[in-house]
Amino acid sequence: MKLSVKNLSKHYDKPILQNVSFEMNTGILGLLGENGAGKTTLLEIISTLIAPHTGQVDYEGMDVVQDLHTIRKQIGYLPQKFDFFPHLTVQEILEYVCRLKNIHGRQRITEIEEKLKQVGLLEQRNKKFNALSGGMKQRLGIAQAIVGNPKLLLIDEPTVGLDPHERVSFRQLLTTLATDRSIIISTHIVEDVALTTDFVLVLHQGNVNYFGDIPAFIKSVEGKVWLYSGENVTEKLQKQGALIISTQVTASGVHIRYLSDTPLEGSLLLEPTLEHAYIYTNRKKV
Ligand SMILES: Nc1ncnc2c1ncn2[C@@H]1O[C@H](COP(=O)(O)OP(=O)(O)OP(=O)(O)O)[C@@H](O)[C@H]1O
Ligand SMILES: [Mg+2]
Structure with missing residues (x-):
């Protein structure tokens, strides 16, 4: 999805984001920044969960007020603190998400099957949420985000708390998902960005310190x-x-x-x- 972020500012009791602008089309954008830099706030604005005080986000020419419903259908979001009802199984959780996204009947069955396969959770479909490992929970988080095939995927700090093997396979999953959609992934683990993303946006105290491709940044x-x-x-x-x-x-x-x-x-x-x-x-x- 072609995304154009223009002069976004947000403040609570202090400025949180200041004049943030960038554009992206396909591929993976890594959002890097220290704790409190404004990464989650920026993703929340792009996901349409919260509104900026000034500036706007343009989603392939769609207007965030008039076309809100269409825009939301195109966005998948894995929040920083992804949690679910602990006693629901993987299958039940995805059924619930399909209902929320208005996917019913035969289509729901194939959709769940496809997403489980994509994230590598087919064998865990009858496991309860609280019995999943950290890596599996994050995979389920991705599965629920890609139900309905959104063109833009927003992922907030997905590899925190994962062991090295889980991180490696999670990164591989992200790369396979990027073939037909745009992904923004926030992290403060620089290695995640170095190994998976095409572009990087560096936030520092709410300001964009760098936006562009990684080789030029390193140079x-x-x-x-x-x-x-x-x-x-x-x-x-x-x-x-x-x-x-x-x-x-x-x-x-x-x-x-x-x-x-x-x-x-x-x-x-x-x-x-x-x-x-x-x-x-x-x-x-x-
Ligand atoms: N609803 C809110 N009300 C007041 N302040 C907020 C609110 N949400 C975020 N903030 C403040 O905005 C700043 C940026 O927060 P944000 O969560 O966007 O940072 P972050 O880069 O995601 O940090 P982290 O790496 O810790 O997740 C922080 O100082 C935070 O305390
Ligand atoms: Mg955050």
Whole structure:
């Protein structure tokens, strides 16, 4: 779905989002930002759950007031705190969701079958919600969001609390879902974005610090990531405004990775990663 977000602002007792704009068509957009950056608020606005104070979201030319019903049919949403009645089974939950989305009869049976297959939960269909693992719950969360085949999928922090294997297979699931829809996934796990998304939008205290493709974002810190090995120069680096990423103490000395425009003598230039770009960008405007 072609989505155009223009100058969104939202405030409660303080500004939460300020002048947020971006456009996307197909593919996966990663929404990165620290706790409280405004990720959930932005997804809630795009999902039409809450309204912005200023600005608007354009859904393929549809108007959020006049075409609200049509727009909502095109949106699937997995909220940050996805929970369900604990004693309902996977099958019962999807039947319930189908009813909410007005899918009945034969169509409901095929729809549930198809979605269970897509998220890999066919064998768990008779399991109760509270008996599912974290990863399975998130898969069910995705299944309920894609009932009715929405063109836009909004997913809020889906990999928090998942073990490494579950995270890997969850990421693969997202990639398969992106072939015929647009996905926005919010996270503060930089690796999730690096491994699954095409574009990134970096939020910092409600402002867009970066929007664009990932290679260009990483390139923005080329020549700024350094490794110093030797005696402990942490204090010296901090004094000159460097941002220390990691300090490893080994038998051969201290290895300090840091971000800086001006390196300490003897430092080795490193290849930048998405995490470096993210840390550097969100620190500049503190
Ligand atoms: N209904 C509300 N009333 C008042 N303040 C709110 C409300 N909803 C969110 N906020 C505030 O807005 C800010 C942004 O919250 P939001 O949940 O959008 O951030 P987030 O980036 O999703 O954070 P997290 O990574 O912790 O999920 C926070 O300071 C939060 O306390
Ligand atoms: Mg959130």
